[in-house]
Amino acid sequence: MVMIVNTRWKKNVASIASALFSFAFALLIGAIIIWVTGSDALHVYGVLIKGALGGVKKISESLLKSSTLLLTGLSFTFASKCGLINIGAEGQLYMGAACSTAIGVYFGHLPAWILIPFSIIGGFFAGALWGGLLGFLKSRFNVNEIITSIMFNYIAIQFVSYLVTGPMKDKTQTYPFSPKISTSAMLPILVKGTRLHIGVLIALFCLVVFWFFYKYIPSGYRIRVVGQNRQCAEYAGFNVRKNMFIVLLIGGGFAGLAGSLEILGVQHRLFENFSVGYGFNGIAAALLAGQSPVGMLFTSFLFGSLKSGANSVQMFTNVPAELVDIVQGVVIITVLMKLTTTLPELFRERRKKKSVRDVANKEALS
Amino acid sequence: MNWGWVTGILASTIRQSTPLLFVAFGTLFIQSSGIMNMAGEGFMLLSGFIAAYVTSITQNVWAGMIVATIITGIVGFFYTFIVQRFHVDQIIMGLSFNSLALGLTTLLNRSLFPQDTSSQQILPEFTFKPLGYSIPVYLGFLLIPLTALLLKHTRIGLKIRAVGEYPLAVESVGLDVIRIRYIACIIGTLLIGFGGAFLALGINNMFLDNMTGGRGYIAMTTVSFGKYTPIGILAAVALFGAGDALQFRLQVTGSIPYQFALMIPYAMTVIALVLFARKSRQPSSLAKPYRKSK
Numbered sequence: 001m002v003m004i005v006n007t008r009w010k011k012n013v014a015s016i017a018s019a020l021f022s023f024a025f026a027l028l029i030g031a032i033i034i035w036v037t038g039s040d041a042l043h044v045y046g047v048l049i050k051g052a053l054g055g056v057k058k059i060s061e062s063l064l065k066s067s068t069l070l071l072t073g074l075s076f077t078f079a080s081k082c083g084l085i086n087i088g089a090e091g092q093l094y095m096g097a098a099c100s101t102a103i104g105v106y107f108g109h110l111p112a113w114i115l116i117p118f119s120i121i122g123g124f125f126a127g128a129l130w131g132g133l134l135g136f137l138k139s140r141f142n143v144n145e146i147i148t149s150i151m152f153n154y155i156a157i158q159f160v161s162y163l164v165t166g167p168m169k170d171k172t173q174t175y176p177f178s179p180k181i182s183t184s185a186m187l188p189i190l191v192k193g194t195r196l197h198i199g200v201l202i203a204l205f206c207l208v209v210f211w212f213f214y215k216y217i218p219s220g221y222r223i224r225v226v227g228q229n230r231q232c233a234e235y236a237g238f239n240v241r242k243n244m245f246i247v248l249l250i251g252g253g254f255a256g257l258a259g260s261l262e263i264l265g266v267q268h269r270l271f272e273n274f275s276v277g278y279g280f281n282g283i284a285a286a287l288l289a290g291q292s293p294v295g296m297l298f299t300s301f302l303f304g305s306l307k308s309g310a311n312s313v314q315m316f317t318n319v320p321a322e323l324v325d326i327v328q329g330v331v332i333i334t335v336l337m338k339l340t341t342t343l344p345e346l347f348r349e350r351r352k353k354k355s356v357r358d359v360a361n362k363e364a365l366s
Numbered sequence: 367m368n369w370g371w372v373t374g375i376l377a378s379t380i381r382q383s384t385p386l387l388f389v390a391f392g393t394l395f396i397q398s399s400g401i402m403n404m405a406g407e408g409f410m411l412l413s414g415f416i417a418a419y420v421t422s423i424t425q426n427v428w429a430g431m432i433v434a435t436i437i438t439g440i441v442g443f444f445y446t447f448i449v450q451r452f453h454v455d456q457i458i459m460g461l462s463f464n465s466l467a468l469g470l471t472t473l474l475n476r477s478l479f480p481q482d483t484s485s486q487q488i489l490p491e492f493t494f495k496p497l498g499y500s501i502p503v504y505l506g507f508l509l510i511p512l513t514a515l516l517l518k519h520t521r522i523g524l525k526i527r528a529v530g531e532y533p534l535a536v537e538s539v540g541l542d543v544i545r546i547r548y549i550a551c552i553i554g555t556l557l558i559g560f561g562g563a564f565l566a567l568g569i570n571n572m573f574l575d576n577m578t579g580g581r582g583y584i585a586m587t588t589v590s591f592g593k594y595t596p597i598g599i600l601a602a603v604a605l606f607g608a609g610d611a612l613q614f615r616l617q618v619t620g621s622i623p624y625q626f627a628l629m630i631p632y633a634m635t636v637i638a639l640v641l642f643a644r645k646s647r648q649p650s651s652l653a654k655p656y657r658k659s660k
Contacts, residue, residue, distance in 0.1 A: 033470065037477040085457060143639040144590075146404075146457060150583050151632040158632075162625035280465055287458060322472040329466025336454035336462070346451075 015295075018340040019288055023302065025339075026330035033326060034319055044317050051312020052305035058312075060194035064266060066304025067203035068093075071258035072282025073300055074210055075131070077291055078251035079145075081214060082243055083227035088134055088149030089255040090279025091156030092127040096256025097263045098160050099126030100185075101178050101270040102168065104263070108182025115185045120202070120260050127256010128249050130156060135248030139241035145248070153279065161272045168270065178270035187265040199261030206254055211293040223247055255279070277325065281307060284328040288335060303328065375611050380499065381569065382614075383607030384506045385410075388561025389585035390592075390599050391513050392554040397589060398517065399550030400530035401449060402653035404460020407582025408467030409555055410562030413438040415471040417563035418573035419478060421489050427567050430489075431502070434563035435556055442555025443548070450544055453655035464582070472575045479573070489571055502564045509557075514596040526550045530649030533656045543656050561585075584635050591638045593647055602638070609634045 031041035052062050072089035079086035100123035107115060134152060138145045163178070170179040187197035214220040226233040226243045233240055258278065267274055285303040289295030303324075310321040389406050396403040413434040421430030445463065449456055492500035517523040525546045528536045533543045565581070566573050584606055592598030609631050616627035 033473065037474065039477075087461065137636070137640060141640045143636075147583050147587055148636055148639055150580060151635045154580050154632040155629050155636075158625040158629045162623050165625070166623055280461075284462070284465070318477060320473050320476045322469040322476075325465050325469025326473065327469075329462045329464075329469060332462035333448065333454075333459060333466070336459055337448060337452040342452055 014340065015290065018338065019295075019299070019335065021340055022288075022331045022334035023327075025334050026327045029330045030323055030327045034323070037319070039318050044313055044319050044323075047316050048306070048309035048313050048323075050309075051316075052309030056191065057194050058308065060191055060196035062301070062305040062308040063196060063200055064304075065307045066301045067200040068258045068262055068278050069282040069285050069304050069307070070203045070207060070296060070300040071254045071261070072278050073286030073289070073296055074206055074282075075127075075251040075255035075258075076283040077286045077289075077296065078210060078254060079247045080286075080291065081220075081227050082223045082247040083230065084138070084244060084247060085146045086131070086134070086149055086248060086251055087146055087280070087283065088131060088152050088248075088252065089258070089282055090275060090277075091149070091153035092130045092252040092255035093259035093262075093275050093278055094153075094156040094160045095130040095259070096123035096127035097259030097270055097274070098163055098168075099123050099256070100260035100263050101181060104181030104185035105168070105179050108185065110184065112184040115182065116187065116264070119181075119185050119264060120257065123260020123263075124253045124257045127259065128253035131252015131255065132245065132249035134252070135245035138248060139245040157273070160270065164270055164272055170269070176272060180269045181264065185264055186268060187261070195266055197261070197265035199265045202257070202261060206257065207293055207296065210254075219243075219246075255282075258282070276307075276321070281324065281328060284332055287332050375608070375615060377498070378611035378614060379604065379607045380503060382610040383603050384503045385561040385565035385569065386581060386585050386588065386606060386610075387506045387509065387600070387603045388502075388564065389558045389582060390588045390603050391509055391596070392557030392559075392561065393586055393589050394513065394517075394554075394594065394596075394599060395526065395550050395557065396554035397652060398530045398594065398649060399526045399547045400533065400649050400651040400654065400656070401446070401547055401551060402456040402460065403554065403586065404457050405445060405463040405467075405582070406558055406585050407578050407580070408460070408464035409438050409442065409558040410565060410578045410582050411464075411467045411471045411576070412441060413559040413562035414566035414577060415475060415573050418489060418566045419474075421567060422479070425490055427490055427492055430567055431560065431563045434566075435559040438559025438562065439552050439556040442559075443552055445555070446548055446551040449551075450547060450656070453657065456653045456655075468576055471573070475573055475575060489567065491571060492568060500568055502560070502568055505560075510596050510600050517596075522546075522549065527649070529656075530651055533651055537658070544658070547656070558582075580632065580635075584631060587635050587638060590648060591642055594649070605638075606631060606634060 027045070031045070034041040034044050051058060053059055072093060075089040075092060076086055100119040103119035103122045104115070107118065110118065130152065134145060134149055137143045137148055161176070165176040168178045170177045187199055190196045190198060190200065214224060222233070222238045223243045223246070225236065226238060226240050230240055259275065262274070262278075263270060281303050282300070285299040286296060288299040288302075306327065307321075307324050310324045313319050313323060314321040389410060393403045393406055416437050417430040417434035419430075420433045421427055424430070448454060449459060492502075494501065517527060525536065525541060526549070529543050529546045529550075536546070537543050562578070565577065570577055585603075588599055588602035588606060592600070592602040613627045613630045616622055616630075617624045
């Protein structure tokens with residue numbers, strides 16, 4: 001028993017070390033790129049850290065971004081447990097946001113205690129619908145869910161752009177905005193003087209639901225079996241297609257919720273491109289966490305603060321916020337390469353080859 | 367009936383198809399060898415940016431095209447190195463590479479090119495245009511018989527397809543699976559690089575942030591839609607090129623909201639996947655990392 005705990009603990013430490021190493025490596029690459037473009041990397045990173053964690057207000061902004069990433073990451077991880085790769089979080093987020101905005105604007109006369117749950121649930125369902133459509137195509141026609149989900153993102157983004165320039169446009173404004181949602185739809189603020197709203201708690205609650213579902217609920221177990229061995233699941237009589245549909249449906253709901261909370265809690269109105277890459281940032285955080293709920297908490301916060309820090313960077317230096325995309329790409333690639341385990345292996349192999357060659361040479365000489 | 371409209375669409379189809387054609391054939395080479403190419407999007411962006419940058423410095427389109435193609439090939443080599451040496455998940459690797467390329471090109475674009483649109487640099491265009499199309503368009507058409515010949519009737523083509531189907535058999539006759547895959551990937555990324563460069567120089571006349579807008583993924587779809595045959599891929603690319611041309615046309619005429627016009631290529635991709643998902647044949651060893659047997 002002690003042994004098991006010990007190896008498990010070691011494995012956790014190793015994966016955390018590998019994640020931290022990848023992150024440090026990515027920051028180094030980022031620094032080189034910043035330096036190449038002619039800015040002072042140390043100064044930029046200083047601005048980034050200050051923008052992410054300098055003071056209550058900044059930390060609350062980081063937490064807000066983290067909670068959005070947590071939910072879009074859940075959209076990915078929920079499906080990945082079933083062996084699917086769902087890149088559709090971005091589109092689902094837009095759909096959720098659009099639906100919540102519509103409810104918040106057109107049902108504005110309702111009291112807050114009805115309107116808030118109503119618009120949150122609406123956002124969840126809109127995201128679930130968009131994810132469920134993906135699930136339907138996957139389970140019914142067995143289409144490649146990766147490409148389809150990416151295409152759905154582009155379609156959803158265009159759809160929202162249509163809404164805010166056409167039917168949902170605020171006629172009093174020149175810019176393509178939706179009208180502001182009713183004040184009774186706005187989420188209550190947790191900490192005075194910041195924008196930190198109760199959505200953060202909802203995101204945490206979703207993480208707990210995710211953990212509980214896969215740990216203790218039989219259908220969660222079935223989905224895990226489908227993900228790990230499809231043939232085995234079919235042999236055991238599980239409905240593989242139904243499970244695939246369900247994970248994409250619920251995953252879509254989580255991402256829809258992310259969009260909903262972003263509108264109801266932060267933006268208060270819908271506009272084009274309001275999600276600055278939340279979809280793939282969340283997926284990157286989820287990948288770094290490797291399906292672990294606790295890990296997701298940390299990686300979402302890491303990427304969330306990075307993202308909120310990058311906004312300050314864009315504001316105060318010449319470096320655009322896309323720095324985050326670079327760091328995120330390098331992090332995932334280095335994690336995939338498993339440098340902390342593969343590099344020593346490669347060296348060992350090389351040494352082994354060399355020693356074999358040395359022995360052969362010696363024998364040849366003698 | 368006004369035929370000018372039809373010939374306009376046709377000419378636009380041919381132009382729009384060319385970058386897609388190069389990327390699709392590049393993807394064909396890579397995927398035939400058994401390596402999944404999710405990174406077409408990233409390679410296109412990278413090469414498009416380099417092409418625009420080099421052209422703006424040298425004021426010569428071909429310098430931009432060639433430098434961008436070669437650098438993309440070199441990046442493709444390192445990409446393949448990571449894929450083969452570290453046995454990474456090829457799908458996630460491709461997606462992360464796309465994120466990296468998007469961030470990198472956007473960052474460089476904003477810091478190297480002047481950003482206010484009024485002073486946006488105008489790049490030189492292709493000047494030599496027999497029958498109204500620039501040379502890369504003709505090269506694109508030349509590519510089809512060449513690829514068919516190379517993959518079906520030459521030794522290296524057969525080797526590439528063999529490592530995609532059954533690498534163990536290839537190794538058992540004493541050939542180097544890893545090396546053959548490197549060759550296929552470098553040919554493939556060179557083609558993708560050329561396509562990306564043409565998208566920037568021949569179609570957009572500049573580099574725009576995220577200008578590929580999913581074309582890398584669409585090219586990937588045309589390969590499976592075209593069932594890994596050059597003619598099939600040509601047909602698929604032409605179909606998507608026509609969709610693209612139609613989309614521009616509809617945007618101009620304003621008969622439907624432009625956002626719905628912009629959705630056309632993406633919706634077409636989904637429909638193509640739904641209609642042909644079950645019938646697609648792909649190399650048996652696609653996306654499976656290969657480890658040399660000891």
